[in-house]
Amino acid sequence: MAKILIVGAGFAGHFGAMTLADQLKRKGLAKQHEITVINRGPNFNYIPSLIWVGIGQMAPQKMQFDLAKVYKKLGIKFHVGKVFEIHPDEQYALMETDSDKKIKLDYDYLMMATGPLLNFPATPGLGPDNGGFTNSVCTPPHAVHAAENYLKLVDKLEKGEAADVIIGTGHGTCTCQGAALEYLFNVHNDLKKRGLRDLVNLTWLSNEPALGDMGISGVEVQTGNGIMDSAEFVQGLFEGYKINWQIRSHVNKIEADTVHYETVEGDLNSKHFDFAMLLPPFKGQPISYIAADGSDITSTVCNPAGFVKVDAVYGKAYADLDGPDWPKTYQSSQYKNIYSAGIAFAPPGPLSKPSTSPNGTVIAPAPPRTGYTSELCGHAAALNIVDMIEGKSPSHSGSMAETPGLCVASMNKSAVTGNAMVIGLFPMARNRAKYPGYGRDLKASMIDIGLSGSWFKLFLHYAFMHKLQARPFWRMIP
């Protein structure tokens, strides 16, 4: 019997666990093998809908469900707790529960899918935890807190007071610009609906090298008149919506009502805010890898940021990095029975052009691994574990340079007057070896905006919540 342990039940780990259970059942192997999931909390969080929670348009319960119920249905064991140590030579993990109980869990195969540690301390004053001054929409409690502060801002505006609002990234190495952009557009539209938009000086502050870059070096699409890129598209929207922008910037410090930032040219500037939502940079979860002799081998298993090194080609300069360098199987480079999927795996490098200011400050968006991408990695890793259980070599690829990217950025959550920007691209990571020139198949890329996008975003919320709860016909939802 093989024991498969999955750490983390986000898009990658949870879908990976569902895939494993399903595949083993289809092959008549379910009774012979044991799948166990460990997650820090009891719930799955559908993170893309947090931007709606963050302006008070959705209750957090609507984007969560109880994982235990789903795992019971699928025959998966489940523990709520935090894994803090992996012993890869002896094949066990150590976790602790909220009541400080330590549990040892043996495994034959391990999938690390622990997502990001939100690294707020990287920028002094970046909040909302530890007395920080800015808001975040990265977790349900953060988004609820952001909504409370946003509604306080609305109260102020309703009294006729003007305000400065800043939305974007809180460090030069942040990722997930798409999520922050979505929040920006939702705030813009919500204020407009309330008749308060004219009172707000709204600014986009980000580390992107260009508008619409989103950490993926933007998107180009073919139009009747030639090629349009996401920079032109987003600039057009910002001008139309009277949104100011400050890009190519690293936030170095935040005070009660002031954000201090450095530009790529090395200029040091400050900006006042009444309300700010700035995403934190990410790093790997604090999990130690311990060898049989007791030595700490975390730095061999993980990259310096704490993400697990997999079957990628590491160490290339940005200019030399191409599609084939991105991981395919998500198998650890050190231990063949360990996989890592979603944000937890170490990418081979950035997708966006990195820069360094004359002061030596790195302004380099980290590559996003969106919910869909994370699911695809988790799916591939799960199928590869099944391959190994059957005595085969891992044969499934979920490479970001071979799979599509999809970003549906809600701008206004309404089924009647709503609006969303839909960006589709193939593949997510540019692959010039396969698509010379742009590195992407422009015929498969699209940028569109409109009410249908808003329906699509709502549809995705309900379709994913349905699928991820293993409700009837869940396998039919891609």
Ligand SMILES: Cc1cc2nc3c(=O)[nH]c(=O)nc-3n(C[C@H](O)[C@H](O)[C@H](O)COP(=O)(O)OP(=O)(O)OC[C@H]3O[C@@H](n4cnc5c(N)ncnc54)[C@H](O)[C@@H]3O)c2cc1C
């Ligand atoms: C505000 C926001 C909006 C977004 N919008 C979109 C969107 O519209 N579309 C899209 O595709 N993507 C979106 N994303 C990105 C998407 O949410 C992430 O790509 C996705 O959540 C990554 O999945 P994951 O499984 O790698 O990590 P996570 O979803 O973070 O899951 C990791 C899990 O591991 C658990 N864990 C962590 N450490 C441990 C430990 N030590 N022991 C046990 N468990 C642990 C965590 O509790 C968590 O449940 C958004 C992100 C944000 C922040």
